[in-house]
Amino acid sequence: MLRFIVRRLLQAVLALFILSVLLFAWLRSLPGGPVAALLGERGTPESAAALRAQLGLDQPLPVQYFRFVERAVQGDFGISNGVFRGQPAMEVFLQRLPATIELSVVAMVIALSLAIPLGYIAARRRGGPLDTGSVVFSLIGVAVPVFFLAYVLKYVFAVQLGWLPPSGRQTVGIGATHITNFYVLDGIITREWDAAWDAFRHLILPALALSSIPFAVVFRITRAAVIDVMDEDYVRTARAKGLTAGTIRGRHVMRNALIPVITIIGLQIGALLAGAVLTEKVFAFQGIGQALAIGFELRDYPVLQVLIMMAALIYIVVNLLVDIAYAVIDPRVRTK
Amino acid sequence: MTDKHTEPEAQPTQEPDSAEGHRPRSYGQWRKDRIDRLAESGSIADEDGVSLWQSAWRRLRRDPVFLVGAGIIAVFVVVAIIAPFIAPHDPTRAIPELRAQITPSTPIPPAQPGHLLGGDNAGRDLFSRLLVGSRQTLIVGVLATLGGLTGGMVLGTLAGGIGGWVDSAVMRIVDVMLSIPSLLMAFSIAALFARPSQWTVILAIAIIQIPIFARLLRGSMLSQRHSDHVLAARALGVKPTPIVFRHMLPNSVGPVIVQGTLVLAIAIIDAAALSFLGLGNPDDTVPEWGQMLGKAQTFFNTYPHIAVYPALCIIVVALGFTLMGESLREALDPKSRR
Numbered sequence: 001m002l003r004f005i006v007r008r009l010l011q012a013v014l015a016l017f018i019l020s021v022l023l024f025a026w027l028r029s030l031p032g033g034p035v036a037a038l039l040g041e042r043g044t045p046e047s048a049a050a051l052r053a054q055l056g057l058d059q060p061l062p063v064q065y066f067r068f069v070e071r072a073v074q075g076d077f078g079i080s081n082g083v084f085r086g087q088p089a090m091e092v093f094l095q096r097l098p099a100t101i102e103l104s105v106v107a108m109v110i111a112l113s114l115a116i117p118l119g120y121i122a123a124r125r126r127g128g129p130l131d132t133g134s135v136v137f138s139l140i141g142v143a144v145p146v147f148f149l150a151y152v153l154k155y156v157f158a159v160q161l162g163w164l165p166p167s168g169r170q171t172v173g174i175g176a177t178h179i180t181n182f183y184v185l186d187g188i189i190t191r192e193w194d195a196a197w198d199a200f201r202h203l204i205l206p207a208l209a210l211s212s213i214p215f216a217v218v219f220r221i222t223r224a225a226v227i228d229v230m231d232e233d234y235v236r237t238a239r240a241k242g243l244t245a246g247t248i249r250g251r252h253v254m255r256n257a258l259i260p261v262i263t264i265i266g267l268q269i270g271a272l273l274a275g276a277v278l279t280e281k282v283f284a285f286q287g288i289g290q291a292l293a294i295g296f297e298l299r300d301y302p303v304l305q306v307l308i309m310m311a312a313l314i315y316i317v318v319n320l321l322v323d324i325a326y327a328v329i330d331p332r333v334r335t336k
Numbered sequence: 337m338t339d340k341h342t343e344p345e346a347q348p349t350q351e352p353d354s355a356e357g358h359r360p361r362s363y364g365q366w367r368k369d370r371i372d373r374l375a376e377s378g379s380i381a382d383e384d385g386v387s388l389w390q391s392a393w394r395r396l397r398r399d400p401v402f403l404v405g406a407g408i409i410a411v412f413v414v415v416a417i418i419a420p421f422i423a424p425h426d427p428t429r430a431i432p433e434l435r436a437q438i439t440p441s442t443p444i445p446p447a448q449p450g451h452l453l454g455g456d457n458a459g460r461d462l463f464s465r466l467l468v469g470s471r472q473t474l475i476v477g478v479l480a481t482l483g484g485l486t487g488g489m490v491l492g493t494l495a496g497g498i499g500g501w502v503d504s505a506v507m508r509i510v511d512v513m514l515s516i517p518s519l520l521m522a523f524s525i526a527a528l529f530a531r532p533s534q535w536t537v538i539l540a541i542a543i544i545q546i547p548i549f550a551r552l553l554r555g556s557m558l559s560q561r562h563s564d565h566v567l568a569a570r571a572l573g574v575k576p577t578p579i580v581f582r583h584m585l586p587n588s589v590g591p592v593i594v595q596g597t598l599v600l601a602i603a604i605i606d607a608a609a610l611s612f613l614g615l616g617n618p619d620d621t622v623p624e625w626g627q628m629l630g631k632a633q634t635f636f637n638t639y640p641h642i643a644v645y646p647a648l649c650i651i652v653v654a655l656g657f658t659l660m661g662e663s664l665r666e667a668l669d670p671k672s673r674r
Contacts (some may be wrong), residue, residue, distance in 0.1 A: 155637060
């Protein structure tokens with residue numbers, strides 16, 4: 001067990017190293033180099049030279065790389081030069097992270113509560129009209145650009161029908177107290193129920209649009225897993241024993257079919273984050289996705305750098321934790 | 337569009353004779369599994385001597401999913417070829433009569449006789465732009481896919497053909513790339529260019545496909561390394577290089593075609609996402625659907641139709657490629673032939 005964890009840790013360290021080299025290379029190849037990226041349009045030759053010396057860009061490459069890693073470890077990615085001008089890039093990330101987590105969680109809940117039952121039913125009636133229908137539906141879901149779906153939802157439910165708010169995280173001037181920056185949670189903690197409800201209403205449309213990404217994946221995995229499990233001997237045995245349909249479904253089929261589904265769920269973070277860039281832009285939802293969208297538009301490289309680095313870091317750490325968790329649960333994994 | 341569906345799907349089958357079934361599937365691991373499974377398909381002949389392609393074609397001919405997908409793509413390709421000849425107006429220039437209708441209060445000329453769908457915000461004929469846009473969309477999709485395939489083929493052949501430390505080194509890098517969300521990587525690559533163009537869009541989308549094709553080809557090579565035809569060639573004294581290029585690569589065509597078809601859909605959708613973020617080609621003289629959709633965002637709440645038409649075109653074509661790719665994958669997968 002210990003050997004497995006150590007080996008897996010070493011792999012993660014290697015991944016981090018490759019990632020840092022990629023990010024360093026990315027930073028070096030920015031138009032005009034990091035100096036122009038940091039100075040923006042305000043740069044003069046003198047200030048550029050000063051900044052070069054200050055950043056150590058006159059040093060040899062390996063030295064520069066170690067400086068870069070050193071600063072990254074300290075969370076120092078520079079000061080934003082875009083809309084968040086003057087704010088440390090790391091602060092922009094930390095401030096906005098709760099919003100995106102909140103959005104992703106709601107999107108995931110929507111996707112799961114639709115995709116798992118639908119996947120099960122489609123698998124049980126394989127080849128039937130419901131199966132064909134939902135498979136085609138999930139394929140269409142793949143083909144629709146997320147941001148277009150977001151615009152359609154916004155146009156229909158916010159602009160035309162006026163049922164839900166078209167943008168933002170909370171109605172301005174509602175006077176909500178913010179503690180954790182998870183607005184719904186804040187409303188519950190402070191018992192400002194109307195503030196919590198208002199924040200939740202702001203979440204629905206962007207979360208619906210975003211949920212189309214995990215929906216397609218979870219639906220297909222569930223369907224395939226249920227089809228596989230139904231063929232297993234233990235299901236036939238359970239049926240032969242005369243167990244009720246409900247017991248077979250709950251204890252034997254779903255319990256086993258959900259194993260691959262669960263592993264996918266925790267790790268759709270990356271796909272959700274890329275989708276959040278597009279969705280949050282449409283709904284002017286102040287999360288890290290919107291910060292990335294603004295960053296790409298204005299070429300705010302310090303902000304982009306920290307957001308991409310943190311996204312990849314979270315990714316690698318979550319991957320690591322999931323693998324270790326599985327090794328704890330399933331001893332066969334360790335020997336592999 | 338994102339990682340929804342870029343790779344072939346590994347059925348979460350639980351092989352009874354291995355511990356693979358319950359292997360942890362972290363996201364990167366999951367993507368790897370899906371690619372590996374596809375890599376193993378496509379090189380095995382049926383017992384009754386019918387070649388894989390023959391039996392696949394037999395199935396495809398009667399598969400409505402494939403026929404619908406192929407039909408959509410056939411129409412799309414034909415339109416892309418003949419569009420400049422059938423377009424009623426020049427899509428690159430403002431039509432004076434449409435231009436004259438643009439005022440601050442009505443920035444988009446409405447549909448009218450002679451202009452089926454009206455004009456865009458520069459007074460160009462929308463219908464003609466959609467028709468001709470198919471051509472540029474096809475070019476972006478095909479070039480991005482071919483670019484990713486070429487890069488992946490070089491890496492995959494190196495890794496699978498040479499093996500050893502080259503294999504380990506290439507695959508470590510490929511695996512790290514696979515664990516980064518691909519669309520996010522496309523955004524980051526596109527942001528590297530001070531002046532975005534159609535070419536930077538193609539390049540960004542091509543690069544994110546490289547690790548997928550590389551892993552696919554390597555897997556396919558490894559699964560053939562000990563197969564009979566390679567052993568036979570080796571016994572006959574064929575040198576390693578011709579074995580890789582004449583005997584192994586041709587057998588990887590099946591998985592590559594499946595993946596390529598799916599990637600075409602993704603490329604077209606991703607190009608739209610890049611345009612939407614302002615990372616696409618800023619020069620919209622020559623129309624392309626993704627760009628038309630991306631640039632229509634400012635009018636979505638007031639004149640949704642100028643976004644909806646290119647979006648529908650993208651959705652239908654992406655669906656066509658996806659349907660085709662999915663049915664091809666199933667037809668080439670020996671396991672699904674039960």
